Amino acid sequence: MVNQSRLIVLVLAILLSSSNQFFVQILRTNNLAQAENVSITKVHLDIRKQKKGTENELRKVLKIQQEVLFQQELLKNSKDRQAIAKHELAYQESLKKLKEIFEPVGWAGNMLKDAVAIPANYENGAWQISLTFDNNGSDLFAKITGEMAGTGLALGIFLNDKLISSPTVGSEYQGKGITGGRAVITGYFTQAAATELASLLRAGSLPK
Numbered sequence: 001m002v003n004q005s006r007l008i009v010l011v012l013a014i015l016l017s018s019s020n021q022f023f024v025q026i027l028r029t030n031n032l033a034q035a036e037n038v039s040i041t042k043v044h045l046d047i048r049k050q051k052k053g054t055e056n057e058l059r060k061v062l063k064i065q066q067e068v069l070f071q072q073e074l075l076k077n078s079k080d081r082q083a084i085a086k087h088e089l090a091y092q093e094s095l096k097k098l099k100e101i102f103e104p105v106g107w108a109g110n111m112l113k114d115a116v117a118i119p120a121n122y123e124n125g126a127w128q129i130s131l132t133f134d135n136n137g138s139d140l141f142a143k144i145t146g147e148m149a150g151t152g153l154a155l156g157i158f159l160n161d162k163l164i165s166s167p168t169v170g171s172e173y174q175g176k177g178i179t180g181g182r183a184v185i186t187g188y189f190t191q192a193a194a195t196e197l198a199s200l201l202r203a204g205s206l207p208k
Helices: 032-036 055-074 081-101 135-148 191-205
Strands: 009-016 022-029 045-050 102-108 112-119 127-133 155-159 162-165 182-189
Touching: 045 135, 055 081, 081 102, 081 155, 081 162, 102 135, 112 191, 127 135, 127 191, 135 155, 162 182, 182 191
Parallel strands: none
Antiparallel strands: 009 022, 045 102, 045 155, 112 127, 127 182, 155 162
């Protein structure tokens, strides 16, 4: 039986900065009244591929989104509700356009076996998240990357319908794709942010 007097509620907020970096914010509370008003959403991870002919559009929308996020940060403590609403609308519109640029390929979060935070090979002390796929995920990832390799089109990594990374695949993987059942999410994570995100993914928060 759970001792409700010691219940701890964790709320995870994952935000994306203009540099494609996660910021993980945790709220811990033992206030049951407050906990009742907390809505916890499962994290959904999926991979999509960029549609042909959208290269310029992708660059344009990403630039707009970066500018909007920057303005939202400046308005964080502002009382200008009109400006806040305007930039929120622009941000939501950028999310919609990004989803239109990419198309699903069938790779979903339930194909993820493990997620581990590891140091990146950078001098600035950045961290990254190493992902391991199951057999189906591994085969599909190899197929997708084999098709995308050398095209200049991006793989879209989406977290809760938000684009968090859009890497391209080198021409050396053309045909065979990236095999081995592994991939890495980079973005100049701090160790704490990378560990928190990896723990969330590994703990089964992804739909199964």
